[in-house]
Amino acid sequence: MSSAEAKADRSPYLAHHFESIEQQEESCTLGMWLFLAQEVMFFGGLFMAYAVYRYMYPDAWLEGSGALSIKIGGINTVVLLVSSFSMAMGVYYCQIGNSKNLFRALLVTLFLGFVFVAIKLKFEYFPKFAEGLFPGDGWGPHGHYADLASFGDQGALQIFFFLYFVMTGMHAFHMLIGFVILVVLMVMTKQNKFGPQRFMPILFFGLYWHFVDIVWVFIFPMFYLVT
Amino acid sequence: MSEHHIVMPKTYATVLGCLFVLMAATIGASYIHLGSTYNLLLALFIALCKMSLIVMFFMHVKYSSKLTKVFAASGFFWLIIFFTLLFADYMARHLSTSPFAGSPYGG
Amino acid sequence: MANDVVQGPDFPERDYARPEVNYLNWKQTVSSWLLSQDHKRIGIMYLVSISIFFVVGGLFAIMFRLELLTPEGDLLQADTYNKFFTLHGVVMIFFFLIPSIPAVLGNFLIPLMIGAKDVAFPKLNLASWYIFMVGGTIGVIIILVGGVDTGWTFYTPLSTSYSNTHVFLAAMLVFITGFSSILTGLNFLVTIHKMRAPGMTWFRLPLFIWAHYATSVIQVLGTPVVAITVFLVGVERIWGVGIFDPAxxxxxxxxxxxFWFYSHPAVYIMILPGMGVISEVIACFSRNRVFGYEFVAFSSVAIAIIGFLVWGHHMYVSGQAMYSNLVFSLLTMLVAVPSAIKMFNWTSTLYRGNVVWETPMIYAIGFIGLFAIGGGTGLFLGATGMDVPLHDTYFVVSHFHYVMVGGMVMAYLAGIHFYWPKITGKMYSQPIAKLCAVLVFVGFNCTFFPQFLVGWLGMPRRYHSYHPDFQVLNVMSTLGASILGIGFVIPVFYLGWSLFYGKDAGSNPWGARGLEWEVCTSPPDPHNFHEIPVVTKEAYAYTGEETLSV
Known part of the structure; x- marks a missing residue:
């Protein structure tokens, strides 16, 4: 087979170094899952630190968790679960070739992501910054959190909030990265770049988004529901 | 084009429904006092159920190759290794004083 | 991911009339290198970068070896000395040892050995080099603005609360460079799973591939943990408080x-690829199939897995629970088993082999001897009772240098000398190279064997001055280091010389077996293979009749 013929046979989506579309798709799927395995270990380090300190300071955990609002956390959980659902629907619409609904699904996902981060900032981070729950020099619970000031082990309480900010912050940072990718995917959807022949990028972004959701599924009971 | 499983919207919606139920369950469980250890285990168990639903259906692992399943599980498997040996240390620290107590190396 | 519409890098059409076109000469603009997605060119880019970092790390070593000529702290102040050994460790570990064989030889050879046109994700491969260079740039900035003095381990609370040096930058460096390593590992895992040529079954893979598979598992699953750990250190530096703060x-x-959950397995990232190279070299120059192929293959995987279970042996005197110490000690003994299997199988491969003493073989035999000492002393240190007096002495320093330099650097040099004709198409001068290999071996032992003795006598590591009784051994060590330094410099000249004046090597100068030797030209075609080969043979199908043409 001459190289010209070989080239003509190849799908335009097939990269030069793969022999077949199947090989390419399986490779990319494995690559994506390895990336997620890497992410599991990345967040896993934080969860290990969390576990050690929860084991060492159960009282501080109870006290700190009491200062977090189950209502706000619960609402955000719903928001995130629905955004995961809309992302999954996006994959479905892409697979059946409905670009219009794919775009809508991505838009809903992005919107819900924004809602999550907005709620997080407005009702969780900002009040805590303002009322002395940020570990470090500014530490000194007051206002709504005045109760915490009387807790004996302020150091352990700071460790709780340190982990709270780092873990939810790292989670929110992953969402911000997701927003950027979502916008890119939406532009590409408008340009009709995706369809039943080419849904892998949507599927992979979906995997990432669901992973971020899973992290929250663990963060929610670990921080908000300590009893 | 390789055939890739298309998961139907009905499946996704059912999963979402289950996730809501589990979320309600985990919040509800936090108001029942079983002792902190059992509460924690229950919360973890529910979170694992939610995770499995998301991984299996939203992330299509149920319809993926064995190799993908292994790769998907690898991170969690390694975390279990990490957790086990890490906690072996923390849970055993109080069992005795360090054999090096009093030596120049501290204890 | 690499799933965009890709038509492939701007490769030339295959031109059968011009067989002299190869990956080096088909296009020679700067951008054709810097934007190349060709695994072979990326391998060369890594080779150049890590060689520069090796020189930088070596300069620090020269400085503190000179300081240690005398017991007094006369050449370097204490804080300068601390910075120098820290920078030596950071540069050598993150910018030389971890990327050395995987990113250079692994990148170059994995697709060639398994019969693929490239790694699975060429763009990620290029990205990993750029991420590596961003980390390297931060490293250079750290050196220019005043260094870091915590030791490469960044132990808290020294790193978080007390050190006034650039710990934050160093944390960034480890974080960023780590992702370069993760991407390399991810790429290799997928490549080995999915890109093998027809007929290239798992048990026909060269052992180099098995070793890289095991290495990549560690890179992907271990590195993120150290990334998040140094991230927490960085946050603690900024916020002023953190979870590692005893206050x-x-x-x-x-x-x-x-830290050690990654950094102990990381020593297997450093040594496993070296073991892969040694398997190739020993098989080729004994003209024998590696004895117990399956055992050597699975021992790589066993090392990767058991390697994750032993990290606590760095912490026997840190206040870890006594019972944990016992468990970690036991597991440490276990990880020696697969390493020993490899050692025995390599020596058995030599038995009744048709041993040929070419340069790579001299390095490989050196590796076996030195790794045996390095690994054996590792068992001393893995035993809880023995570790207490030896902890933080020069015995430890010597132990890990026997593994890292005597093992990994020897294996790296063996690999570079073995594959040089394949990479460049040129042959270097054998007599000079053999002499140099002996020089490295002698210099290495003169440097580090006295450190075993001085450590045994109780000289602690990481101090710029010491008791005068230790001077003789320290002088020996510094003299050995100068021999070793010369041994490391000479190859630059004869290998460089061979690029311009060396005779053409031909595609298989060693008479070696494997797709990379038997099917590829030297230097390989930009596409690696004109047709994807079909593999019908086991690896290392040596008959003993192979001829050398050097």
Whole structure:
């Protein structure tokens, strides 16, 4: 087979170094899952630190968790679960070739992501910054959190909030990265770049988004529901 | 084009429904006092159920190759290794004083 | 991911009339290198970069070896000395040892050995080099603005609360460089799973591939943990408080757990690829199939897995629970088993082989001897009772240099000398290279064997001055280091010389077996293979009749 013929046979989506579309798709799927395995270990380090300190300071955990609002956390959980659902629907619409609904699904996902981060900032981070729950020099619970000031082990309480900010912050940072990718995917959807022949990028972004959701599924009971 | 499983919207919606139920369950469980250890285990168990639903259906692992399943599980498997040996240390620290107590190396 | 519409890098059409076109000469603009997605060119780019970092790391070593000529701290101040050994460690580990064989030889050879046109994700491969160079740039900035003095381990609370040096930058460096390593590992895992040529079954793979598979598992699953750990150190530097801060009730030992969960397996990232190279070299120059192929293959995987279970042996005297010490000690003994299997199988491969003493073989035999000493002393240190007096002495320094330099650097040099004709198409001068290999071996032992003795006598590591009784051994060590330094410099000249004046090597100068030797030209075609080969043979199908043409 001459190289010209070989080239003509190849799908335009097939990269030069793969022999077949199947090989390419399986490779990319494995690559994506390895990336997620890497992410599991990345967040896993934080969860290990969390576990050690929860084991060492159960009282501080109870006290700190009491200062977090189950209502706000619960609402955000719903928001995130629905955004995961809309992302999954996006994959479905892409697979059946409905670009219009794919775009809508991505838009809903992005919107819900924004809602999550907005709620997080407005009702969780900002009040805590303002009322002395940020570990470090500014530490000194007051206002709504005045109760915490009387807790004996302020150091352990700071460790709780340190982990709270780092873990939810790292989670929110992953969402911000997701927003950027979502916008890119939406532009590409408008340009009709995706369809039943080419849904892998949507599927992979979906995997990432669901992973971020899973992290929250663990963060929610670990921080908000300590009893 | 390789055939890739298309998961139907009905499946996704059912999963979402289950996730809501589990979320309600985990919040509800936090108001029942079983002792902190059992509460924690229950919360973890529910979170694992939610995770499995998301991984299996939203992330299509149920319809993926064995190799993908292994790769998907690898991170969690390694975390279990990490957790086990890490906690072996923390849970055993109080069992005795360090054999090096009093030596120049501290204890 | 690499799933965009890709038509492939701007490769030339295959031109059968011009067989002299190869990956080096088909296009020679700067951008054709810097934007190349060709695994072979990326391998060369890594080769150049890590060689520069090796020189930088070596310069620090020269400085503190000179300081240690005399017991007094006369050449370097204490704080300068601390910075120098820290920078030596950071540069050598993150910018030389970890990327050395995987990113250079692994990148170059994995697709060639398994019969693929490239790695699975060429763009990620290029990205990993750029991420590596961003990390390297931060490293250079750290050196220019005043260094870091915590030791490469960044133990808290020294790194978080007390050190006034650039710990934050160093944390960034480890974080960023780590992702370069993760991407390399991810790429290799997928490549080995999915890109093998027809007929290239798992048990026909060269052992180099098995070793890289095991290495990549560690890179992907271990590195993120150290990334998050140094991230926490960085956050603690900025916020002023953190979870490792004893003032809050934080546990510095937790840092050590998290750090060593990666950094102990990381020593297997450093040594496993070296073991892969040694398997190739020993088989080729004994003209024998590697004895117990399956055992050597699975021992790589066993090392990768058991390697994750032993990190606590760095923490026997850190306040870790006594019972944990016992468990980690036992597991440490276990990890020696697969390493020993490899050692025995290599020596058995030599038995009744048709041994040929070419340069790579001299390095490989050197590796076996030195790794035996390095690994054996590792068992001393893995035993809880023995570790207490030896902890933080020069015995430890010597032990890991026997593994890292005597093992990994020897294996790296063996690999570079073995594959040089394949990479460049040129042959270097054998007599000079053989002499140099002996020089490295002698210099290495003169440098580090006295350190075993001085460590045994109780000289602690990481001090710029010492008791005068230790001077003789320290002088020996510094003299050995100068021999070793010369041994490392000479190859630059004869290998460089061979690029311009060396005779053409031909596609298989060693008479070696494997797709990379038997099917590829030297230097390989930009596409690696004109047709994807079909593999019908086991690896190492040596008959003993192979001829050398050097």
């Amino acid at each position: 809050l009730g934080g546990d510095p030992v937790l840092f050590q757990h998290m």
